[in-house]
Amino acid sequence: MKERVRALYAEDSPLDADLTKTHFELNAPDFELEVVDTGQACLARLGEEKYDVLLLDNHLPDMDGIDVLKQLAIKEVLLPVVMVTNVGDEALVVQVLRLGAWDYVPKHGDYLRSLPAVLKNAVTEYRALQEQAHAAGRRLRRILYVEHNPVDVDLTLRHFAEVAAHFTLEVARSSEQALALLQEDNVDLVLTDLRMPDMNALDLLREARHCGLAVPFVIITGKGDEGAAAAALKLGAYDYIVKRDNYLTQLPHAIDNAIARSQLAQINRRLQTELAERERAQEENARLLVEVLGERQRLDEIIASVPGLVWEAWGRPDNADQKTNFISNHVERMLGYSVQQWLSTPNFWLTIVHPEDRERAAREAAEFFTTGKGGSSQFRWVAQDGRVVWVEARSTVICDDKGNPVGMRGVTMDITAGKEAERARAHLEEQLRQAQRMEAIGRLAGGVAHDFNNLVTVINGYADLTLMKLEPGHLLSLNVTAIKKAGEQAADLTRQLLAFSRRQLLQPRFLDLNSLITDSAKMLEHLLGEDIELLTILDPELGSVKADAGQMDQVILNLAVNARDAMPQGGKLTLETRNVILDEDYAQQHLSLESGSYVALAITDTGCGMDAETLSRIFEPFFTTKEQGRGTGLGLATVYGIIRQSGGSIWVYSEPGRGTTFKIYLPRIEGPVAESEETRGEPESPGGTETLLVVEDDELVRKLTCEALRHYGYQVVEAANGREALLACEKLQGPVSLMITDVVMPQMSGRELADRLHQLHPEMRVLYMSGYTDDAVIRHGLSDTAMFFLQKPFTPSALAIKVREVLDR
Known part of the structure; x- marks a missing residue:
């Protein structure tokens, strides 16, 4: 059974006292710990009971630890004392050790864990020191006896043999001999007569000290030599004996006492040396502690300044028992989770990774760990409030002495803003690519429409002329009518292509979209059928837009037809208008528009919806998801072209099975809504006898135009280009009432030709015609002459009327 250690603990804090007692009861059952809460109570118990060790808190209510140590010295209470200090009391440590404290323990961290061992060590060392002193007192003592008188030597040897057998006396007959023996061997004490013939005791003592010999001296003097004896004591002798009757009986006790005092002095010197060394060590430790605390504070400040998480963890990152042992406080601001959650929950970092990224993040981290090289990985964390945070984790691997990976440490940065910017940039690039693709397709469609218009003009024109010449009921009438019908359908296709390519000539005016929708409601209801509900939500404060009314009707009609086809089982179509203000970021990222005020028209159906691949192509001409024969693929392309040519933008959102929403944004314009124009009646007799000049580089179109005009009675002069037209006009004697010219021709445009001919025939009016429209008209400076413009394809009657x-x- 272990020997129990009785310890007295002076502590005024009930919490610290209870914690300490509980810890000793659970972890140090060989200790019997008694607690007092004041310095006076501590001193009283030490006077009443015997304890093996005192555990002394420095801060007591009636006196501090230094006062208690001073009282223990005054009362000569001997036991080892261990001081309990607070962090920051490093200067106090040196002072209490000087006053006799055996050791000290700072109240910092898990200090209770080491406390029993510190107390046990103090008790063990103190007892060992006591044993050492006691054993030293019992062993044989070697005494060097310096005496020249044979009688005294004989008497002293016989007396010591009888009463002090633990002394062994070696006799030196002269001081010189004694000094030589002292330098050769160790003795416990020198007993010397004061008056030696060759060198008195004072000189011998001086020489011994000069040679560095610390052996104690006891001087034997005669009567009347008290002055010399006092001088010997000043030189370091431990005692002197006057040679009188029975002086031999005093010698053993005086020698024992001198040796004990010498040993105590040696112990004291050793303790003083040890104390000085301990003081230096404690001062160095205190200095190092201050430096460490300063470095720790600086490190904490550096870590706090890092705009990310600084972390360290032990174990494989993909193992469920991986343990995080450090995480910087920035985690609470970045993700909302507490530091304690990270430290107490195994593998916490992986549990909050976005489910879509979790497998990849774990695999990459495990690869970094296994290879020992670390690395960088990007993934998403889900914050405590549900936010998705993109992060980049840069890690290094911690290895043991054998190079095996045991943990990881690193920095994890929030890169959400960069990811959003990257996503926005990719979106803008995709918008640019889409716009460029649509522009390229538009240019192609416009070119095809122009050439096609010339062909359709010829087909429809000759069909009309042929019908005019045939008798009613003629067998060929049906065939020619079929040709004309096919030509009209081809003309519709070219008009839609021109709308998509934004090359049709619009007649924009101030419009109220609410009125446009209201006027179209009845027609839309018939178009949609009974199983589709039409709902309109119109903003009564809606602003005006500037657009072509007929084209906007076409937009609403095309989108309604598209919605109807997406709801074969019925559903709901909603038309909603409202005023909106778009900021710069939203306008650029979503619509490629300038920021500002817009009128928004939203058309939403509850139909089958579209997937992402379909959405990416819906505005391309001839792209359709309908079965063959049910659509040309130009409906949405036409809508796109009309809206873009009107200065607006169209945006679509759809998901399979969740319907589709088209949102149209047109610039909001301040101005009065235009009244509907009255339709101008056709002239009763479209014919005439005036002289007309026809200039057209396409021979088929030119021949048709001339034949049609001659059919209506006009005198016609034809030219294939501007040069021929100038030559023909120079030869004409009479006036030229009207020149009909293509806008775009080789060598000289229609506008340039008109300017030059006006010098010869100032009375001549000009009618422009073209398969191109808006783009060509603007480039050739005809935007102010739209009323003198004839769009190809045209019929002979339309030509005559114009x-x-x-x-x-």
Whole structure:
């Protein structure tokens, strides 16, 4: 059974006292710990009971630890004392050790764990020191006896043999001999007569000390030599004996006492040396502690300044028992989780990784760990409030002495803003690519439409002329009518292509979209059918837009038809208008528009919806998801072209099975809504006899135009280009009432030709015609002459009516 250690603990804090007692009861059952809460109570118990060790808190209510140590010295209470100090009391440590404290323990961290061992060590060392002193007192003592008188030597040897057998006396007959023996061997004490013939005891003592010999001296003097004896004591002798009757009986006790005092002095010197060394060590430790605390504070400040998480963890990162042993406080600001959650929950970092990224993040981290090289990985964390945070984790691997990976440490940065910017940039690039693709397709469609218009003009024109010449009921009438119908369908296709390519000539005016939708409601209801509900939500404060009314009707109609086809089992179609203000970021990222005020038209159906691949192509001409024969693929392309040509933008959102929403944004314009224009009646007789000049580089179109005009009675001069037209006009004697010219021709445009001919025929009016429209008209400076423009394809009657209209103005 272990020997129990009785310890007295002076502590005024009930919490610290209870914690300490509980710890000793659970972890140090061989200790019997008694607690007092004041310095006076501590001193009283030490006077009443015997304890093996005192555990002394420095801060007591009636006196501090230093006062207690001073009282223990005054009362000569001997036991080892261990001081309990607070962090920051390093200067106090040196002072209490000087006052006799055996050791000290700072109240910091898990100090209770080491406390029993510190107390046990103090008790063991103190007892060993006591044993050492006691054993030293019992062993044989070697005494060097310096005496020249044979009688005294004989008497002293016989007396010591009888009463002090633990002394062994070696006799030196002279001081010189004694000094030589002292330098050769160790003795416990020198007993010397004061008056030696060759060198008195004072000189011998001086020489011994000069040679560095610390052996104690006891001087034997005669009567009347008290002055010399006092001088010997000053030189370091431990005692002197006056040679009188029975002086031999005093010698053993005086020698024992001198040796004990010498040993105590040696112990004291050793303790003083040890104390000085301990003081230096404690001062160095205190200095190092201050430096460490300063470095720790600086490290904490550096870590706090890092705009990310600084962390360290032990174990494989993909193992469920991986343990995080450090995480910086920034985690609470970045993700909302507490530091304690990270430290107490195994593998916490992986549990909050976004489910879609978890497997990859674990695999990459495990690869970094296994290879020992570390690395960088990007993934998403889910914050405590549900936010998704993109992060980049840069890690290094911690290895043991054998190079095996045991943990990881690193820095994890929030890169959400960068990811959002990257996503926005990719979106803008995709918008640019889409716009460029649509522009390229538009240019192609416009070019095809122009050439096609010339062909359709010829087909429809000759069909009309042929019908005019055939008798009613003629067998060929049906065939020619079929040709004309096919030509009209081809003309519709070219108009849609021109709308998509934004090359049709619009007649924009101030419009109220609410009125446009209200006027179209009845027609839309019939179009949609009974199983589709039409709902309109119109903003009564809706602003005006500037657009072509007929084209906007076409937009609403096309989108309604598209919605109807997406709801074969019925559903709901909602038309909603409202005023919106788009900021710069939203306008650029979503619509490629300028920021500002817009009128928004949203058309939403509850149909089958579209997937992402379909959405990426819905505005391309001839792209359709309908079965063959049910659509040309130009409906949405036409909508796109009309809206873009009107200065607006169209945006679509759809998911399979969740319907589709088209949102149209048109610039909001301040101005009065235009009244509907009255339809101007056609002239009763479109014919005439005036002289007309026809300039057209396409031979088929030119021949058709001339034949049609001659059919209506006009005198026609034809030219294939501007040069021929100038030559023909120079030869003409009479006036030229009207020139009908293509806008875009080789060598000289229609506008340039008109400017030059006006010098020869200032009375001549000009009618422009073209398969191109808006783009060509603007480039050739005709945007102010839209009323003198005829769009290809045209019929002979339409041509005659337009010519008569221009001539009669």
